[in-house]
Amino acid sequence: MSAQLISLIGIFLALVLVVAGSLRGINLIILSSAAAFLVSATGSIGLLNGYGAYLEGVASSVTSMFPLFLGGQLLGCFLEKSGLTESIANAVIRRSGTRAIVVAVFAVSWLLTFCGINVFVIIFTVYPIACAFFKVGDIPRSLIPACVLGACVSQQMLPGIADTINILATDTFGVPAAAGPVTGITMTVFLFIVNAGYLYREGKKAKERGEGFLPLDGESFDIDLDKKGLPHPLLAVVPIGVVLVALNGFSVPAYASLYLGAIAAMALFFRRLGGAKGVTATLNQAAKSSMSVLSTCAIIGFSGIVTAVPGYDLLLAGLERVSGGNPYLFAFICVAVIAGVSGSATGGVQFVLDSFSSKLLAMGGNPASLVRVICAAARTFDSLPHNSAVVLTLNACNVTHKEGYKHVAVTTVLNTTLATFIAILFAMLGIQ
Numbered sequence: 001m002s003a004q005l006i007s008l009i010g011i012f013l014a015l016v017l018v019v020a021g022s023l024r025g026i027n028l029i030i031l032s033s034a035a036a037f038l039v040s041a042t043g044s045i046g047l048l049n050g051y052g053a054y055l056e057g058v059a060s061s062v063t064s065m066f067p068l069f070l071g072g073q074l075l076g077c078f079l080e081k082s083g084l085t086e087s088i089a090n091a092v093i094r095r096s097g098t099r100a101i102v103v104a105v106f107a108v109s110w111l112l113t114f115c116g117i118n119v120f121v122i123i124f125t126v127y128p129i130a131c132a133f134f135k136v137g138d139i140p141r142s143l144i145p146a147c148v149l150g151a152c153v154s155q156q157m158l159p160g161i162a163d164t165i166n167i168l169a170t171d172t173f174g175v176p177a178a179a180g181p182v183t184g185i186t187m188t189v190f191l192f193i194v195n196a197g198y199l200y201r202e203g204k205k206a207k208e209r210g211e212g213f214l215p216l217d218g219e220s221f222d223i224d225l226d227k228k229g230l231p232h233p234l235l236a237v238v239p240i241g242v243v244l245v246a247l248n249g250f251s252v253p254a255y256a257s258l259y260l261g262a263i264a265a266m267a268l269f270f271r272r273l274g275g276a277k278g279v280t281a282t283l284n285q286a287a288k289s290s291m292s293v294l295s296t297c298a299i300i301g302f303s304g305i306v307t308a309v310p311g312y313d314l315l316l317a318g319l320e321r322v323s324g325g326n327p328y329l330f331a332f333i334c335v336a337v338i339a340g341v342s343g344s345a346t347g348g349v350q351f352v353l354d355s356f357s358s359k360l361l362a363m364g365g366n367p368a369s370l371v372r373v374i375c376a377a378a379r380t381f382d383s384l385p386h387n388s389a390v391v392l393t394l395n396a397c398n399v400t401h402k403e404g405y406k407h408v409a410v411t412t413v414l415n416t417t418l419a420t421f422i423a424i425l426f427a428m429l430g431i432q
Contacts (some may be wrong), residue, residue, distance in 0.1 A: 057304025
């Protein structure tokens, strides 16, 4: 058996280790380290040399990604602690009433994602409001996780936003954050319509089957939609506008744009945050939350060792054959598979950018089109059952995988894959 084939087997075994371990709840830092040793042992480069390549990959990704994670957490935490997150949710639900409850909850989650709020914050903000209204409409809670996650992926394909994946891809290919506007906006509109439409239809079908909302012991859903003292929801325009104008109007780096947005939010809501003491507590919370970057960078570092072993060339040739030499299909397959294996969209994208960006350009890929395909592909197989956001959202909503994952799969795997094919078709037609 050749050294290349042994090395390729080692890569696949390492990927299986990552998937199996993540399904059992083992931290990605541990899994990626073990996987790196396995690839090193089968790659004929020595355990220590291979692990050194892995550590270099982790270090470089931390350098590039930590400011983005910190900036996003700072902005999101200031908006949350100011009460603006709750204000936006209340305003949307209050205006929509009970006519289209599922779509209203979906729209709230979409808007909060656009404001830069972390998905984990969104679910804990939206969940009690969703339960209160689902109870009134007698709609089963099994749709709530898909309302949140389906809305998040619908918004994250927009061009011009300071989303981590959008920035990683545009920086790598040297194009503006708003590159590929027609493709990005088309995918966003498509996903909003098909995801909201699917959830609305499933809500109606559930009621027709006699399925309704079942409160759990100890749950109380006394939501005050007219709660006093909350900031006006339109104030979100100020910090979000600062980020978008800085990023797209003045080409300020994404992390710096997020810092500016956070500073604007801090100044705007200084008193609501509790003055200097409250601001300090919020800063500390944002800093603590931003440390989640380490798990993401750990799986990204895995690409450093994979590209250093002889099996990488066989892997590259195999992926190129499967894609038929089409750079956009090649990008989709690579990102979707790695994101699915690692359970991390960001990890999958950075892995592919580090490993295959030059190859994609050499295959004739247009940089702006590649960005939109990659941003779409990242939101496909990353939402498999072992994904941390999927697991946490289902748990937070007290919904089992059996009850709720089918809706999550349709909105975040099936429909996003269809959106990715739209991006590939546009790219092949020269539409950006």
